[in-house]
Amino acid sequence: MNPDDRDEPRDLAAAYVLDALDPADARAFEAQLARSAELRKEVTELREAAALIPLSAPSVPRDDAALKARLLSRVRGASAGALRSPRRSVWMAWVGWAAAAALAVVAGLQWFRASSLSEQLARREATLDEILEPSTQLILLTATGERPPGIQLFWNKAGGRVVLHAFNLPPAAQGRAYQLWFLRDGAPVPGGTFNSDPDGHALVTVAGPPADLTLIGAAVTDEPAGGSAQPTTTPVVVGTIGGE
Template sequence: MNERDFADLAAGHALNALSEADERAYQEALAGNPHWSSHVRDATDAVAAISATIEPVEPPASIRASLLARITDLPQEGTAGPESNSADAGDYAAAGPAPVVSEPSAPTLTTSGWGMRRWFTLAASIVAVLVLGFGAVTVSQQLTRPASVVALEQITTAPDAQSATATMPGGAVATAHWSASTGQSVLVTEGMPTLPDDQTYELWFVRDDTPIAAGIFSTDAEGKATAVLQGEFHSGDVIAVTVEPAGGSPDGTPSSAPVVAVATA
């Protein structure tokens, strides 16, 4: 068994979709090649990510039946053709070699035992996604969402979620969202001035009068941004924003007064 074949089995194992024979082959291959365990982790993490992003919904029985019917219709390796009649065979032998007639060849699906297993693993994966809630598009959207949006959702759904808003003199609005239980904080802005290419906005935790750098961010054409503060939020922190050279403060300390400061206590 090569590593690609093992990766296929690992996917089936994570989905509880292996036959007894394939499960034994999977376990034996893993025992003999412990360095392949990364495929096991990847498959397990993928299944967990899918199951965590959508609500379970029972699919119609017709979907499962349709998928299984499609698998059944696939050509099987070693399928015997029509049995030949021995008497007919004798007649052909007596008649001599038959003329060879060329006919257009139909597309064929060449599969080994492992190839068929890949088809089964793919079908099992589709069934798993359907059972989890018809969520192919939803899963894709969930897994590709910006980290800032995911963090904001985690904060706002936490039991101790809090927020506060500050308005700048020019009318720009900045709202800080935080949760002590998750240790996360996010700043959402609207109407922030657009900066030249050689400048950027930088986030800070101000803790006991000490500024702690928490990442840089930029806004869109309308001054909007959703920015995660890097580092763990502590209750009572002031969330501040300064304008710094492109790339952030060169010495790790603010080079100008904050343009936004939101108290969290």
């Protein structure tokens, strides 16, 4: 891509919204986007306009009753029930143990299961927003060894969320997952579970520690896929606040 100084960020916003930017332009634009609230507003407005475009597409004859029946049979039992309730009940068990372990973690699970470029971009934008928030504190979790895994936690205190970025972390075995722990003076408080990609990376947004907790550090352990109420293995990585 030859550098083209004539492209003002605003000029790229339309193509960005249409997912039509070439990769180098898209990266440059996202860097601008992260810095400029005005540009984000522009993008939001253009997205609203673009979302009206399909109103002009010809309607397709359809059988609403049959489609709705298919839709309901897809969701019945399969999704809200199966995906939400059991996880929630796992979390509920923790609430008793750890006071206010936030239920919102469910929303962050599998945040980065990417399925398309535009969604990846939208998520990246959301992640940047979390990381660039002024109250965000970085906590490094480290280990020792030849090619040690590492985790960066971007703790957005205002939003009560944590963006977790892992590297060199081999995926947990079948039926297992990694679990984040918030360390305090006392028993660790359980955080969200996640897994890494085959290339050892993970990028997830999970709930932050309970607001009333005095956090002294964080750790990650290998646990059963549903998560544990207290650590059952030795931490893979550990880090404390304000130091190594």
